[in-house]
Amino acid sequence: MLIRPTLGVKLILSVSLLVISMAVVLSSFFVCKQKAIIENELRNRGLSLSKNLAYNSEYGLLFENKEMLNKLIQGVLKNDDIAFVAVCDQNSKIIASIVNSTLWIDFLKGVRTTHSTINQYSYKGKSVYDIIAPVSTIRRVNKGESLIFDSQIGQTKSQENIGFVRVGILLENKEKTVKTIQMIAFFISLLVIMVGIVWTVLLARRITQPIKQLVRVTARVAEGDLCRFVNGKIRHDEIGDLTAAFNTMTEKLSESAKQIEEYLQTLEQKVEDRTSELKEANERLKKQDELKSNFLSVAAHELRTPLTSMRAFSELLLEDPDGDVNTRNDFLKIMKEEAERLARLINDILDLSKIEAGKATWHMKDISMIEVVQTAINGIKGYIVQQGIFLSVDVPEHLSVVTADHDKLIQVVVNLLNNALKFVNHEGRIGVKIYETVAAAAEVITAISNTGHGIPPEKLASVFERFCQIENIPTEVKGTGLGLTICKEIVEHLGGRIWVESEIDKKTTFFFSLPVKGAISLPVVNEGGGESPCSV
Structure with a gap:
């Protein structure tokens, strides 16, 4: 049987692994950093001692004054961790030296250098920094090819290495200090790991206990017991939110069950x-x-x-x-x-x-409804005059433009005018009016009316449907029933609306509106708004 780890176990293992990893990394970094600091301090101290000794040994080395050199060396040996001190000439011959152990006598032989250098050696189980500093002097010589001139005419200065000093610093104390630091870091890391694991266990229990309770109650709810709720201490965290949401869900499920019962009834x-x-x-x-x-x-x-x-x-x-x-x-x-x-x-x-x-295909652009109506009327003006029909046009002096397809908008107006011409009574009147609303969503509204038979109220809602025919209208003026449907499709595609109002045996008016684009000033189509058999 496969054992599935619980959420608490996963949380404890994950956080514990993270704490252990962080403790190991941080302790290793701390030990390495302290080790580097100690080594750097030893090197700097040894380099400072060797340079000071080299500077002070110039005259003792020139005159090979061992007594003077031994006094200088004794001063250096007063420092801790010094294994040996030696002053050598430029041929590596030891002029004066003091060692704290015979172990270092052979070690001092055979090294020659004219430059400051630091080397680490392990010699017969002992680790030491061998720090070498050259001893230099300045000689005055006759005039020749030199680079630095003295104030005295005919003489120059020349720097010359006449030997070197060697200072050995033992690393035993450094290694002991590093081991002590390692032990301290180990115990601190161990303490942190133990505290972290204990804290993780407590945290996991705090998180998983209410979840386990929630699982038990969920199982009861799944069995159909919708009166079960998760009780306990109110928590102000995500688990508390989850518990509250679960109780709310159970309550709503209970209400829904009651509603379903009522609905079934x-x-x-x-x-x-x-x-x-x-x-x-x-x-x-x-x-x-x-x-x-x-x-x-x-x-x-x-x-x-x-x-x-x-x-x-x-x-x-x-x-x-x-x-x-x-x-x-x-x-x-x-x-x-x-x-x-x-x-x-x-x-x-x-x-x-x-x-x-x-x-x-739609070609959208800014259009004036005045220009559209004028173009549509010009197309049927001759027929209107021939039939003796009175046409009145009423437009404002200032009108906003609309964004639409010019040709399709003309098609709408022409269809509505043709519809008015079909149903206008003999020597009747056709009116065209354009106006703009001042509401928040401003619109330009075009109204086309005609006197005639009118449309029954019960037919007003269906006049824009395809194939619709008005039964009380004479047969000779019936069409295919597509013109108004086309008008409705075009206007609604342009974001507008279209509707009709009618009075039986008096007048029928078709309206369509389009949202405005912006205000412009245009010339008046019919000054004074007068009537004539055909005024445009």
């Missing part, structure tokens, strides 16, 4: 409600299917009518190729108009399909 009513909603949705789908069928019927009729007309006139032209020229031109004109009508119908279907499929 009313499930039958909810099922009936959902069934009713499904029936309504099914009715809407049937209505959509009916609208689609009506659209297919109307579209087929609209497509067949221009095709039938074009076919009939083309047959007449073929039957009488030499007929009257004016008659032939009339036939060709009618065929051209029917072809254009057919193209418009197909374009409407294609435009709606592209917009709904997200494949339409």
Whole structure:
């Protein structure tokens, strides 16, 4: 059976290993640092002693005055840890020396140097720093090729090594001191490790005890006992937060269980409600299917009518190729108009399909609604004048611009104007008004109205649906039911909204709004806001 280590064991092992590692690393670093400090102090002290002795031994060495040199050496031997002191000439001959043991007599032979140097040797079980310092003197010579001139004319100074001194410093005391430091570091590290392990065990118990209690209560809750809570001392840490969250969760689970019970008791009513909603949705789908069928019927009729007309006139032209020229031109004109009508119908279907499929191309830029309306009106102005319809245009002197696709916005206005022209009564009125709201989310609103039959209130919500036809409107003015749908898709894509208001047998007004971009000043399209058969 595989024994799985608990969280407490993992925590104790991890923290203990970390404490041991840190103690070993820090104690090793401390010992090495102290060892380096002691060695450096010994070298510096030996170097200072050897240089001072070399400086003071200049005249004793020049005159080989052993008595003088021995006195100097005796002064050096008063320092601790000195193994030997020797003064040698430049041929390594020992002029004067004192050793604290015969062991070092042979060691002093055979070393020659003219430069200060420090070497560490281990000789017959004894470790020593052999510190050598040259003894120099300055001689005055006759004028020659020298570098340093004296104040006396014709003489120069020349520095010359005349020998060296050797000072040996024993490392026994240093090694004893290092061992003492190592023992102290070891016991301190051991104490730190023991304290760290004890502290870790206590910490692990403090952490794991409430977790174990939480596990036991969780098991009871999993069995369905939702009245169990974790009791104990309030803790102000993450475990306390976890305990509080668990108790809150259990309480909410208990409340949820009660709510589910209540919900199950009313499930039958909810099922009936959902069934009713499904029936309504099914009715809407049937209505959509009916609208689609009506659209297919109307579209087929609209497509067949221009095709039938074009076919009939083309047959007449073929039957009488030499007929009257004016008659032939009339036939060709009618065929051209029917072809254009057919193209418009197909374009409407294609435009709606592209917009709904997200494949339409949008060229966004800052646009003035005044310019858009003016362009749209110019396109149908001739027809309005011909039909004797009164058109009024009301625009403000200052109007903010909107960000939109210029061509598609013109298409919206043209579609709404064409819709107004279809349903306006004989010698009726069409009105175009543009204004701007002053609310926090400012909008530019365009309203296009016409006098006529009006739209029943129950049909207002569905006029923008595809294939929608208003049943109380004369047959000759019915279309394919796509124009208003295209307007709705374009306006909503541009971040605006579109709606309609109507009074039966009085007036119908279509509104659409777009968010403003920034305020600009533009010329007034119709000064004074007067009315005429066609004022723009």
